[in-house]
Amino acid sequence: MTTFTDYILVCGGTGCRASQSEQLINSLKSAILQQGLQEKVQVLRTGCFGFCEQGPIVKMVPDNTFYVQVYPSDADEIVREHLVKGRKVARLLYTNPETKEHISDSKHMDFYKKQYRIALRNCGFINPENIDEYIARDGYVSLGKALTEMTPEEVIQEIKDSGLRGRGGGGFPTGMKWEITRKVVADQKYVVCNADEGDPGAFMDRSILEGDPHSILEAMAINGYCTGADKGLIYIRAEYPLAVERLKIAIAQATEYGLLGDRIFGTDFSFSIEIRYGAGAFVCGEETALIHSMEGQRGEATSKPPFPSEQGYKGQPTNVNNVETYANIPVILLKGAKWFSSIGTERSKGTKVFALAGKVNNVGLIEVPMGTTLREVIFGIGGGIKDGKKFKAVQTGGPSGGCLTEKHLDLPIDYDNLLAAGSMMGSGGMIVMDEDDCMVAVSKFYLDFTVEESCGKCTPCRVGNKRLQEILHRITIGKGEMEDLELLKNLGHVIKDTALCGLGQTSPNPVLSTMEHFHDEYLAHVVDKKCPSHQCRKLIHYYINAEKCRGCTVCARICPVHCITGERKVPHVIDTLECIRCGSCIEKCKFDAIYII
Template sequence: MAVYRAHVLICGGTGCVSSGAREVMSAFKEELAKRKLDREVMVVQTGCHGMCEMGPIVVVYPEGTFYCRVEIGDVAEIVEEHLYKGRIVERLLYSLSGSIEKVPHYKDIPFYSKQERIALHNCGYINPDNIEEYIARDGYQALAKAVKEMSPEDVLQEVKTSGLRGRGGGGFPTGLKWEFCRKAAGTKKYTICNADEGDPGAFMDRSILEGDPHAVIEGMMLGAYAMGADEGYIYCRAEYPLAIKRLNRAIGQAEEYGLLGERILDTSFSFHLHVKEGAGAFVCGEETALMASIEGERGMPRPRPPFPANRGLWGKPSNINNVETWANVPAIIRNGGAWYAAIGTEKSKGTKVFALTGKVKHTGLVEVPMGISIREIVFELGGGIINDKKFKAVQIGGPSGGCLTEEHLDLPVDYESLTAAGAIMGSGGLVVMDEETCMVDVAKFFLEFTQRESCGKCVPCREGTKQMLLLLEKITAGEGTMEDLTTLEELAHMVKDMSLCGLGQTAPNPVLTTLRYFRHEYEAHIRDRKCPALACTKLITYAIDREKCRKCGLCAKKCPVDCIAGDRQTPYVIDQNRCIKCGSCFEVCPFSAVTKS
């Protein structure tokens, strides 16, 4: 086997691929071959490094030098200076926000400072298409330990001891869920991975599947061993083609190595795994709808009981966990449940992966210990608010979650604390909002999504979310009444209490939390016919300050409906009857003469 003096790790996650990582990788291979360094330096495609907005990301080992936003034109310089002459290319290093100081080493970047990677252990470090790299990082050691040294009851007990809870949003104790399935009558059982990640702005599961598919496979095999299952399904939405491609390749490699299939590692344990592509319905994230979809039926929730643990896929006992949950299991079995339980809080053990998005300087994927505060995530890992504007709120838990305010910045991120504040952990979406965000509009945005994704099976969700959305549209248009606000709140509680499945039961959360913490914004829309954040189009008025106007005419040239009049002698004026409130004049005026109110 060849020994290389350096490794160039290039992020091959969807985010970096979309910004040109594959072309950068090809350029590295060509440049190294041209300089006859290809036998000294290995180029490795990895999964997501997490800091997505800095892509394409290139990390050079053994130093761990972190280069960001690398373009094809930068490759020759990195090869010449760093890999040939041993000099770091400083201009491509990460720099601290608002500072010219460069941070050369991966480990010293604040974004990674408080992360503790378990589910993301291999993401950004190994080639997900190479099973040998996974094995070199202790991959399949947990499986070997389980089938050779542990009974199914031992594996189950370690998961119970760990305190691992479902990372898909419900937070139900994983070990207890497995125990229900293990004790269920029947010899045919299934383990299922829910990879139907559909929350707006969420990409936790996708990144794990793209960056470390074998961890999910190994986790599912450990679960199957503990529960007595011999067959499993990974239900992944078809919008994740790269994840599906890498999953199928990983399954094929595991079968080739005798780690998946019949008589695994020369034991009596057998397990077969399939990938099922979903059509992208958000409701299929609900476990009974997901199973219906695998069976070839329309993805619609079923009443419970019976629960899947007793009567699930094709009527057989089944267990469903999401991607992140399964990815934690190998580390728990390798290191012991007590090791995992020592991380986090008393009732929320371990770590949680979040997709950090919105008005934050550093967006991306972070894995942090349970109990960390929202402030630490947003201002230390995320670097604070873009353009140093004022923090206003964070939507946590996706469209089923809730909006929390500045007073919650020091709230510990754990299941109980978030629930008490009116939000939920959810699958891990975390959207940051600044002072220019209208919270009524945010509630409308998320309700538009859940209303559109409702399967329509039950009346409270189908009709209730529609009526709630109509009321929000009325309020954001400046046509609402205080009676509408009362009706909206009553409807929200009705939908929450009476819907069949989790989609309907949590759909009102964004409305209820914004009413709880930002009622004054709703009232301003109704009583004053004003949007305090100046975000709701129908409540905005654009005007031109005659004193500031320099008569340059840029606003008139940019106006798509020709509603701005004036000339070199006369200040420009906006015809309010024709203005469509697109904001083009506001954006192009170099003298701040156009006002927005």
């Protein structure tokens, strides 16, 4: 048996794969072979490291050297310099943007050192396609403990005592949901994993499934033991092919090891898991719509009660939790409810995974204790706003959430604080916006999304959101009236109060929150017929400053609609009626002679 002394961990998540990490792995293996190190060094594919802005990422073990933005062409140098000569490749080390110093260990990077990883504990550390590596990090120990040392009631009580709440957005106490499902008497029960992640900019669940699939299988089996179910179903959108592939591998491995299937750990408990595919409908993230989709019906929500715990898949009691919720279960049983409940806030225990995206320097997947402030996330972990621009807003909770402003930066993140501020936790999307973003256009973007994704079953969502979208469209093209603002507000509240499911009930949040915090922008669009951020094309005009224009004719030649005229070495003029506001002229002008009003 070969005993390796060094390991090269390469991020194998979707983002890094799109940036040639698979080719990088092959190049590293070739370079190792060329140097005759194949008996000492092994290249391992892991899950997502989280620091997506700096990918592809390579981590050298055991010295923990962290290389960023590594490509196949860098493989020879890494092997030659780092492994053969014992010298770090300085140009591939992370550079602190403030101090400009190279940082070789991720533990000293602001992006990582302020995180606390529980759900993401194995992502970037193990090969997700090797069950032995999961087992080596205490994998399946919690399942064995639950089956051989605890009663179902004791396990449920441990989950209840931990304070874990559903990480899919609703925040319902997890242990209570398990307890309700257990108490319902039925011959057949089901455990469902909701992996239908559809928020724009969100990739939390996908990364966990790609980087640590066995943790989800283990948690689902524990759930089955507690609730009396012997069948598990993972509902995942077919748009996640890598996650699906790794789940299939994990299920096959766990079954081969006897960790799924009949008489697990020699007990009377049997549990199997199947994968069901979704077609990418956002509404199927709602549990009743998800269940209907799995049954082969239209993905439409139904009113509750009855809840799925009482009457779900095929009319049987069904316990539905999302990926991140399950990812916490094995650790809670391993370390205890007291340990988990010591993290976070009074009513929101543990940590939360966020997909930090938008106009922030450090885009990536992060996990922080509940109660961490937005300022710490955006300016600490996120490294602040790109290009030195001014922070304007952050959208939490995806299309269902609201936009929070500078006055909310010191708000501790938890379920209750975000709701009180007019937003919500959601599944964990967090999109940062800067001074160049138009908040009216942002709210319209989210309304466009929810209108497209509505199942159409209830009138408030089907018709009401369409009317909201039409009003916002009028405002962004300069045809809005003052009464439209009152109509937006009233209609938004009516939809929230009367829609059937969470999609409709929360869809007006982006509109209502931006109207509250950025009312002056709405007034500018309606009264002045101007977009202060210069994002709404119909409300901006391009002009040429005659004092700066040298008459070089570049703008006239690049204009796709030929609306710029003028003689050579003479100031040019833009026909604003013909101008399509594409921005080509500004991009090419070398004299900053073109401006927008």
